Amino acid sequence: MRWAAWRNRVIASEGFQSFAARMPLLRPVARRRASALFDLLAGFTYTQTLLAFVESGMLELLGEGPCALERVASHTQLSPAATERLVRAAAALDLAEEVAPGWWTLGQQGAALSSNAGALAMVRHHALLYADLTDPLALLRQDREEPTKLSEFWRYAAREDPAAQGEDAVSPYSQLMATSQAMVAREVLAAYDFDRHASVLDIGGGHGVFLKALAHRFPRPRLGLMDLPGVIDGARRNCADLADAGRVEFHPGSFSADPIPGGYDCITLVRILHDHDDEPVVRLLSAIRKALAPGGRLVIAEPMSGTRGAEAMGDAYFGLYLWAMRSGRPRTRQEIGSLLKAAGFPGFRLVRTSQPVVTSLIVTSALHT
Numbered sequence: 279m280r281w282a283a284w285r286n287r288v289i290a291s292e293g294f295q296s297f298a299a300r301m302p303l304l305r306p307v308a309r310r311r312a313s314a315l316f317d318l319l320a321g322f323t324y325t326q327t328l329l330a331f332v333e334s335g336m337l338e339l340l341g342e343g344p345c346a347l348e349r350v351a352s353h354t355q356l357s358p359a360a361t362e363r364l365v366r367a368a369a370a371l372d373l374a375e376e377v378a379p380g381w382w383t384l385g386q387q388g389a390a391l392s393s394n395a396g397a398l399a400m401v402r403h404h405a406l407l408y409a410d411l412t413d414p415l416a417l418l419r420q421d422r423e424e425p426t427k428l429s430e431f432w433r434y435a436a437r438e439d440p441a442a443q444g445e446d447a448v449s450p451y452s453q454l455m456a457t458s459q460a461m462v463a464r465e466v467l468a469a470y471d472f473d474r475h476a477s478v479l480d481i482g483g484g485h486g487v488f489l490k491a492l493a494h495r496f497p498r499p500r501l502g503l504m505d506l507p508g509v510i511d512g513a514r515r516n517c518a519d520l521a522d523a524g525r526v527e528f529h530p531g532s533f534s535a536d537p538i539p540g541g542y543d544c545i546t547l548v549r550i551l552h553d554h555d556d557e558p559v560v561r562l563l564s565a566i567r568k569a570l571a572p573g574g575r576l577v578i579a580e581p582m583s584g585t586r587g588a589e590a591m592g593d594a595y596f597g598l599y600l601w602a603m604r605s606g607r608p609r610t611r612q613e614i615g616s617l618l619k620a621a622g623f624p625g626f627r628l629v630r631t632s633q634p635v636v637t638s639l640i641v642t643s644a645l646h647t
């Protein structure tokens with residue numbers, strides 16, 4: 279503690295800052311730190327540049343190939359001056375690139391984004407989070423008591439009976455989840471072999487995008503999907519091929535009020551736990567432990583707090599996002615482990631994924647991991 283206080287006093291002193299800027303050995307570190315601090319204070323303009331780049335149609339147009347500024351302006355319906363301001367801002371963020379004077383195409387980040395439907399859907403969806411965060415301190419002072427744009431969007435976080443929500447109410451979030459599921463499924467299915475199981479139940483499985491990807495990669499297990507009744511209607515349509523092949527069973531219901539279907543030797547929770555507070559999570563995990571076939575496995579996939587290299591994504595992004603949503607919190611793997619223990623699971627192991635910023639993976643068993 280004393281070391282941190284001393285270090286911070288030194289870093290904050292003007293004398294040390296100008297000394298570090300002049301010293302050849304310290305100069306690169308000083309520059310990196312100054313630039314990181316500037317990124318921190320300017321970050322919201324980067325996010326808004328990204329939103330305008332996507333919403334104006336600039337990303338789509340430049341994805342077709344190099345384009346003269348006048349054509350970009352007529353496509354985006356912005357004045358030439360506004361177009362140039364936006365495309366230059368986008369270029370500074372590697373979203374766009376000037377390939378010849380007055381000719382623009384996508385930058386490397388822009389190219390990566392253009393093929394990522396999930397990330398694009400999240401960019402648009404973030405307008406709700408941005409509105410909730412207009413006055414962040416006011417949002418924190420509300421202690422999650424007042425409705426927010428995000429709690430209205432995630433109907434099960436709106437503190438009404440989640441099972442009473444019709445398809446219209448749950449469809450916007452179910453579609454967002456379906457669009458952003460591909461990158462999560464890729465990580466989970468590459469990290470864990472589901473063919474070792476005879477049956478897999480995906481709880482809170484949305485429209486079944488994860489289960490469809492699982493079925494495609496692993497031919498063995500019989501599948502089940504539990505979600506709220508309004509969501510299951512969409513899942514039935516999306517998974518009609520699996521249902522026709524007799525490979526999936528649907529279980530409409532609320533995991534907080536209805537029994538967890540039995541007879542499965544693997545249960546998955548993909549992007550579920552972080553949406554809920556500790557008490558309901560322990561209740562859900564206890565019910566899962568009882569419903570699992572003896573020796574069955576529970577696989578938990580979600581981004582976790584304290585993940586090296588993805589610290590800001592965990593506690594800054596998900597921390598504030600879930601606060602604005604009025605339910606849940608990001609957890610470290612140890613915190614999830616404690617909740618598993620409270621629910622009667624003996625231990626857990628972490629399974630490596632190649633992109634922990636997208637998801638980490640925890641596997642546990644009612645008997646042994």
Ligand SMILES: C[S@@+](CC[C@H](N)C(=O)[O-])C[C@H]1O[C@@H](n2cnc3c(N)ncnc32)[C@H](O)[C@@H]1O
Nearest residue numbers: 434455459482483484505506532533534548549
């Ligand atoms: C964040 S989404 C994740 C969906 C999916 N697993 C994915 O990763 O794409 C959370 C899901 O949990 C479902 N859910 C929330 N509360 C529920 C409850 N009480 N019973 C059953 N499902 C619930 C929602 O309807 C939604 O489909």
